[in-house]
Structures are given as structure tokens and as C-alpha cells.
Amino acid sequence: xxxxxxxxxxxxxxxxxxxxxxxxxxxxxxxxxxxxxxxxxxxxxxxxxxxxxxxxxxxxxxxxxxxxxxxxxxxxxxxxxxxxxxxxxxxxxxxxxxxxxxxxxxxxxxxxxxxxxxxxxxxxxxxxxxxxxxxxxxxxxxxxxxxxxxxxxxxxxxxxxxxx
Amino acid sequence: xxxxxxxxxxxxxxxxxxxxxxxxxxxxxxxxxxxxxxxxxxxxxxxxxxxxxxxxxxxxxxxxxxxxxxxxxxxxxxxxxxxxxxxxxxxxxxxxxxxxxxxxxxxxxxxxxxxxxxxxxxx
Numbered sequence: 644x645x646x647x648x649x650x651x652x653x654x655x656x657x658x659x660x661x662x663x664x665x666x667x668x669x670x671x672x673x674x675x676x677x678x679x680x681x682x683x684x685x686x687x688x689x690x691x692x693x694x695x696x697x698x699x700x701x702x703x704x705x706x707x708x709x710x711x712x713x714x715x716x717x718x719x720x721x722x723x724x725x726x727x728x729x730x731x732x733x734x735x736x737x738x739x740x741x742x743x744x745x746x747x748x749x750x751x752x753x754x755x756x757x758x759x760x761x762x763x764x765x766x767x768x769x770x771x772x773x774x775x776x777x778x779x780x781x782x783x784x785x786x787x788x789x790x791x792x793x794x795x796x797x798x799x800x801x802x803x804x805x806x807x
Numbered sequence: 808x809x810x811x812x813x814x815x816x817x818x819x820x821x822x823x824x825x826x827x828x829x830x831x832x833x834x835x836x837x838x839x840x841x842x843x844x845x846x847x848x849x850x851x852x853x854x855x856x857x858x859x860x861x862x863x864x865x866x867x868x869x870x871x872x873x874x875x876x877x878x879x880x881x882x883x884x885x886x887x888x889x890x891x892x893x894x895x896x897x898x899x900x901x902x903x904x905x906x907x908x909x910x911x912x913x914x915x916x917x918x919x920x921x922x923x924x925x926x927x928x929x930x
Binding site: 648650652654656657658662663665666672675676677678679680740741742743744763765775778779780781782783785786787 | 820821823824825826827828829830833894895897898901902903904905906907908909911912913914915916917919920923
């Protein structure tokens with residue numbers, strides 16, 4: 644389906660591709676940057692198709708667990724994994740705040756060689772999702788950029804209003 | 808899992824995002840950001856019927872994004888800013904997850920480059 648909602652993020656890093664690949668695939672390096680301003684612990688990292696990356700993020704007394712199952716590992720070009728939130732036993736769970744948030748997202752990261760730099764593209768799409776999950780994700784993505792950011796300035800206007 | 812209190816304290820973000828998935832509904836919200844409006848007024852610039860606008864408003868109302876006035880004649884619709892802000896906060900968090908992580912990756916790469924340079928200096 645071409646109109647499948649997706650999250651897309653492009654970023655150019657000022658480092659050669661082998662180095663960027665290493666920062667993504669060496670768990671000691673990965674846990675230093677993955678997760679914004681939280682303490683990330685990687686409990687398991689088995690970098691091969693079918694292998695698991697079990698991830699814990701802590702902030703204060705809160706803990707957020709997620710499970711990634713690698714689908715494709717092509718050094719130093721491409722990483723694909725299935726991304727889910729889990730309970731304490733690493734069983735996939737729904738987002739407690741949003742039962743219709745897709746339980747499983749397919750994350751694809753490509754690393755493009757630009758000589759001394761590397762272009763990274765991250766996409767996330769729902770997998771085996773219900774109609775409700777797709778609608779929830781589509782709405783969120785529409786709100787994220789194309790919908791509100793592009794043509795409709797709903798949020799900007801509302802924030803201006805709220806701050807006034 | 809500590810889920811106690813979630814239901815009452817937070818809006819139903821599922822419903823909010825599902826409501827936002829439709830471009831006509833986003834356009835209606837955009838229109839209402841400029842001020843409250845009746846169904847007639849909302850329908851005017853769109854190529855859709857008033858009943859269709861009413862249906863979209865119901866979805867937006869159920870999601871807690873819009874409320875209707877009690878004026879029997881017009882029942883003007885207006886935005887409920889707090890639920891919209893809650894949805895925007897959530898999106899900002901989602902965006903910040905990767906954005907901030909990538910900033911941290913930038914820092915790691917700088918450190919890696921520097922230590923690689925030092926290794927070379929020692930050779």
C-alpha cells in the first residue's frame with residue numbers, strides 16, 4: 644500500500660559511514676546515545692536477522708522497555724527491525740496511554756555513503772496493524788508535519804492563543 | 808504497570824489522532840482556529856454538504872477537540888485547546904525522541920573521531 648502512513652527522519656552525520664554504522668551496532672556505543680536524556684541499558688543485542696535487541700530506558704523511578712527484532716542486517720548499509728513496547732517480561736504490550744498506537748512498527752535505517760559524511764534515513768511504518776492502529780498512526784503522522792506543519796497552522800495559532 | 812489515573816487525567820489520544828487522520832477534519836480544525844463557526848459557515852468554503860460537516864464535527868466532538876455552543880439555532884463549534892495541546896505534546900515527545908537521540912549520536916561520533924585521531928597520533 645502506497646498510502647501507508649509512515650514516520651520519516653533524514654539526518655546527515657559528520658562522520659564516515661563505517662563509523663556511523665559502528666555507533667548504531669555496537670551496544671556499548673548505542674546505549675550512549677539511544678534515548679533522549681535517559682539512562683539506557685541494553686540487556687541483549689543479537690545483531691542478526693531474528694536476533695533481539697532488548698532495551699531499557701530509565702528516568703527517575705520510571706522505566707520504559709522495548710523489544711526490537713532484527714529483520715535485516717546489511718553492514719554498513721541497512722538495518723531493519725520490528726519495534727515494540729513490552730512489559731517487564733519482554734512481552735509486547737499496547738501503549739498504556741494509547742491502546743490504538745500500533746503495537747509493532749517496522750523500522751528501517753539506511754546509511755548512505757557521502758564520503759566524510761553519512762546520510763541516515765529512518766522510517767517507521769505500522770506492521771500487521773488494525774484499522775484503528777493505522778488511523779491512530781496516520782493522524783499522528785499527519786499532525787507531525789505534512790498536515791499541520793505544511794498547510795494548516797492550527798497548532799501554531801493555538802499555542803499563540805494559549806500563551807497570549 | 809502504573810496505569811491508575813491515566814484515564815481520567817488525560818484525554819483519549821487514540822480518538823484525537825484518529826480524528827486528525829482525515830484531511831477534511833484537519834481543515835475544519837484549521838478553520839476553527841480562526842474562531843468559532845456554525846455548520847453553515849464551516850461548510851461554505853468546502854465542497855461538502857452540511858450533514859457531512861455535522862458528521863465530521865461529531866467525530867471531533869467525541870475526540871474532545873471541539874465543543875458545540877448551546878445556542879439552539881447556530882450551535883457554533885469551537886476548539887477545545889487543551890486536548891489539542893495534549894496531542895501536540897505527545898507528538899513533540901515522539902519527535903524529540905529521535906531528534907534528541909540523533910543529537911547525542913552527533914556527540915558520540917565527535918568523540919569517536921577524536922579518539923581515532925589520537926590512535927593515529929600514537930602510531
